[in-house]
Amino acid sequence: MNPNYQPLDAVPHRQHGRKKAQGYVFARNDAFAPLLIAELSHAIAHYPLAFRPIDSGPFQGHFQLVVLLGMCAGENLFVDAHGQWRAPYIPGHFRAYPFRLLQVRSSEDKQLIMLGFDHASGLYREAPDPLQQEERFFDDQGQPQPWLQEVSNFLVESAKNQRLTQQAVEALAAAKVLVPWELPKAGLDDERPLLSDLCCIDAAAMKTLPGSVLEILRDTQALDLAYAQLFSMQRLVSLQALHRQREQQKAKAHAEGRRERQLPIGDLGLGALFGTSAPSDSMDLEWLKNYK
DSSP, X not given: OOOOXXXXXXXXXXXXXEEOOBSSGGGTTOSEEEOOGGGHHHHTTTOOEEEEEOOSSTTTTSEEEEEEOOSBTTOOTTBOTTSOBOSSOOOHHHHTTTEEEEEEEOTTSOEEEEEEEEGGGSOEEXXXXXXXXXXXXXXXXXXXXXXXXXXHHHHHHHHHHHHHHHHHHHHHHHTTOEEEOOOOOTTOOOOSOBOOSOEEEOHHHHHTOOHHHHHHHHHTTHHHHHHHHHHHGGGHHXXXXXXXXXXXXXXXXXXXXXXXOOOOOSBOOOOOSSSOSSOOSSOOOOSSSOOO
16 A cells, blocks of 8 residues: 655644554565665664665655665565564664655745654544554644654654765765675575665775775765675675575465464564754754644
């Protein structure tokens, strides 16, 4: 089902709320996801990283940093049949679901940044019931509940770090050190095509860069990103092992004439990623202004 993000407005939605998301079943078809520079030290211990063209938006056609979660399109090897994540670190891209930041225009034709909720998630509640693990977005004064403020802070910090991440990726592209990366088929019996349009760092090209370019890469954190991507490629072996394990499970289930049950478990948590609980610059959310 395609997502349907709608802005949250403290005026018409004051009494509305959500049912807490349980597990990561919603991410089971995501073979890759955007990653932030702030996540590098956490991610490279568990996932291979790559660069991939952006499909849409203002940076369409540019490269973005991604974490690889599967070998084939439409399959996330880190989400098991119960909706549980199979690695200690969960990419931040998934942790605020079903929320995201939206850019909307007000009646005065001003561009606003608002918190959006995915109505296709099935988690939106017009009359939330606390006995059913449901909670309101806003209090009676129209102020965001503490948990909602935490979500918004996390997304604002993510958006700021995404700017730095994209700046670093652009610097690597300008330095011409991104080269096509074809995932190895060796040892995989699956006949489906592997993920394509991936790029990695050209280690040999990095060694020949002039000092002036290396300074640019250093100042934009692109140098850190380049070597993190190179080091992370060792995790491809683990990804291949997960792929083989998944195929064996499918074959066993098919032979027994059954399907694996998918049971969502575990409440989602944001965790500490940026080392701060509140935004530190002027990217503000519009909580109280009706966007219509």
